[in-house]
Amino acid sequence: MKRFHVHVVVPRLDESVRFYSSMFGAEPSVLKDDYAKWMLEDPRMNFAISARGGEVGVNHLGFQVDSDEELTALREQVVAGSVVVQDQPGAQCCYANSNKYWAQDPAGVPWETYHTLGGIPMFGADSRESAAPDAGGACCAPVTSIPAVIEKKVGCC
Incomplete structure (x- = not known):
C-alpha cells in the first residue's frame, strides 16, 4: 500500500515540530537535530521536515511503498507514460537506507x-x-537524467 510523502524545508525545526505536532495531533516518529518525520495513518502520509539549508517550502513530493515489488510496479507505470526516471538503489539519506x-x-x-x-x-x-553537508544541497537527489531543478531543490525522503 502506498503512503503519500511530503518533505518541507523549514527555517527553524523546533517551531515547525511544535506546529506540525499540534496540526497532526501526534509527536514525530523520528526526531533529530535537523529532521523530523511523522508516519501518519489518517491520512496515510509520511510527512518530513528538515532544517539543513536550501529553499524554504515544499522540497519534494512522493510515495513510500511497502516492497521493492511495488516500487518496480510503480516505476514501470511511470516509464510506460514516457516519463524519465532516475534510479537510486541503496540511497542513504534522511536517516534511512532506501531503494x-x-x-x-x-x-x-x-x-x-x-x-x-x-x-x-x-x-x-x-x-x-x-562531501558538502552545509551546502544546502541534496543528500540523495539524482545527479543525471533528470533536469537540474531536482539537483538544486531536492533534499531527500
Missing part, C-alpha cells in the same frame, strides 16, 4: 518514490552529503 527513483512533473516539482530498507545513524551517508 528509490526520482521523476519530475512538467512544472518542475520533484517526485520521489521509494521503499525504505532500514534506518541509518546519519542524515545522509551518500558521498555528496559527506
